[in-house]
Amino acid sequence: ISQPDRPQVREGDTPDLFSKFDDLIAMREGLLASGQEDPFNLVMEKVLSPTRAICNGRDTILLGTYNYMGMTFDPDVVAAGKQALADFGSGTTGSRVLNGTYQGHRECEDALREFYAMDHAMVFSTGYLANLGIISTIAGKGDYIVLDIDSHASIWDGCAMGKAEVVPFKHNDVEAMEKRLRRIPEGAGKLVVLEGVYSMLGDIAPLKEMVAIAKKHGAMVLVDEAHSMGFIGENGRGVVEQAGVIDDVDFIIGTFSKSVGTVGGFCVSNHPKFEIMRLVCRPYVFTASLPPSVVATAATSIRKLMHGGNKRAHLWENSRRLHGGLKDLGFQLGTDDPQSAIVAVIMPDLARGAAMWEALLKEGLYVNLARPPATPANMTLLRCSLCAEHSAEEVETILGMFERAGKAVGII
Numbered sequence: 001i002s003q004p005d006r007p008q009v010r011e012g013d014t015p016d017l018f019s020k021f022d023d024l025i026a027m028r029e030g031l032l033a034s035g036q037e038d039p040f041n042l043v044m045e046k047v048l049s050p051t052r053a054i055c056n057g058r059d060t061i062l063l064g065t066y067n068y069m070g071m072t073f074d075p076d077v078v079a080a081g082k083q084a085l086a087d088f089g090s091g092t093t094g095s096r097v098l099n100g101t102y103q104g105h106r107e108c109e110d111a112l113r114e115f116y117a118m119d120h121a122m123v124f125s126t127g128y129l130a131n132l133g134i135i136s137t138i139a140g141k142g143d144y145i146v147l148d149i150d151s152h153a154s155i156w157d158g159c160a161m162g163k164a165e166v167v168p169f170k171h172n173d174v175e176a177m178e179k180r181l182r183r184i185p186e187g188a189g190k191l192v193v194l195e196g197v198y199s200m201l202g203d204i205a206p207l208k209e210m211v212a213i214a215k216k217h218g219a220m221v222l223v224d225e226a227h228s229m230g231f232i233g234e235n236g237r238g239v240v241e242q243a244g245v246i247d248d249v250d251f252i253i254g255t256f257s258k259s260v261g262t263v264g265g266f267c268v269s270n271h272p273k274f275e276i277m278r279l280v281c282r283p284y285v286f287t288a289s290l291p292p293s294v295v296a297t298a299a300t301s302i303r304k305l306m307h308g309g310n311k312r313a314h315l316w317e318n319s320r321r322l323h324g325g326l327k328d329l330g331f332q333l334g335t336d337d338p339q340s341a342i343v344a345v346i347m348p349d350l351a352r353g354a355a356m357w358e359a360l361l362k363e364g365l366y367v368n369l370a371r372p373p374a375t376p377a378n379m380t381l382l383r384c385s386l387c388a389e390h391s392a393e394e395v396e397t398i399l400g401m402f403e404r405a406g407k408a409v410g411i412i
């Protein structure tokens with residue numbers, strides 16, 4: 001069959017579809033050839049607690065997980081998972097809309113509705129799928145999505161899948177956001193997509209101003225609270241709660257893979273027509289539902305997070321101490337003040353970032369090495385994320401490790 005629109009390729013001349021990755025392959029090989037341990041291939045040989053694991057045979061403090069509230073080894077959470085595994089088996093083998101909704105999925109959605117005090121909750125198999133599904137289903141061809149340029153990949157992918165017009169604005173810039181909204185043609189559907197905490201630098205969005213402006217322009221608002229759920233706000237409902245705008249947003253997206261301590265995603269909403277999403281949202285319909293053990297652990301964890309006030313207070317103490325301590329040591333940080341459980345340390349370049357990452361690992365500390373395209377402005381970051389289970393003494397130990405590694409690598 002002839003394909004006149006395709007460029008003619010001579011026989012024996014077929015392009016290797018992997019050639020587009022050649023630069024990345026070369027960069028990675030260059031880094032590893034220098035003897036650098038691969039920062040993207042670490043194995044946790046044994047996990048001892050939310051804050052400690054054995055890596056390369058050594059007891060390591062974990063400062064690069066999203067286990068903000070330390071729920072992964074909570075005895076009630078673990079017991080609920082074991083019970084559900086015994087009672088309901090290892091998996092549902094089906095979609096939520098067919099055979100994949102068990103009692104546990106319903107209970108998990110009940111726990112979320114109670115946690116957020118909202119009318120509707122829909123559980124997805126991951127947070128990635130929740131953003132992909134809700135954004136692509138709500139905003140389609142002819143609609144406009146106004147979003148922060150530093151949005152998570154799952155948000156961008158949801159925008160692309162829905163084929164709406166995508167209008168990004170400069171990170172956390174309220175005026176730039178309003179300018180974009182003003183330019184949208186009269187009568188078009190509008191969705192503003194924001195995050196509570198931006199996970200690379202650990203900074204929060206000025207939601208009070210942004211939500212008010214979005215509403216003034218008649219846009220619906222979706223806020224991804226992946227990195228704030230359980231921690232930020234009096235009841236852990238996120239930056240929307242802290243900023244006093246929870247009743248003004250149309251959708252909150254979240255994940256079970258961070259503070260909740262397992263895997264899964266969700267959307268909560270008060271929109272009266274929200275339930276129709278269960279029939280029209282393809283990343284909800286066309287994938288298998290979460291295993292019963294996972295929804296049981298999630299529901300138990302969410303209910304415990306409702307009473308996590310003391311843990312939240314301790315996590316704030318940890319965040320303030322680490323941020324202040326690193327700043328005093330002379331490290332350059334992603335924010336001037338601690339805004340979340342993420343403290344990002346800015347590295348001069350990838351080579352020194354990777355060297356510092358390895359030096360810390362040898363000290364017995366694991367942090368995330370983050371690099372473009374995940375990071376804004378081409379930055380290489382050592383991302384530290386704190387846990388409510390880190391003790392005050394552990395935070396002091398961590399600061400000592402940063403001081404020694406930073407001096408050895410020549411960063412401070």
Ligand code: PMP
Nearest residue numbers: 126127128152199226255257264
């Ligand atoms: N949104 C944000 C802001 C995230 O950081 C992430 C994961 N890092 C997700 C969504 C996706 O969550 P999940 O891990 O549940 O797919």
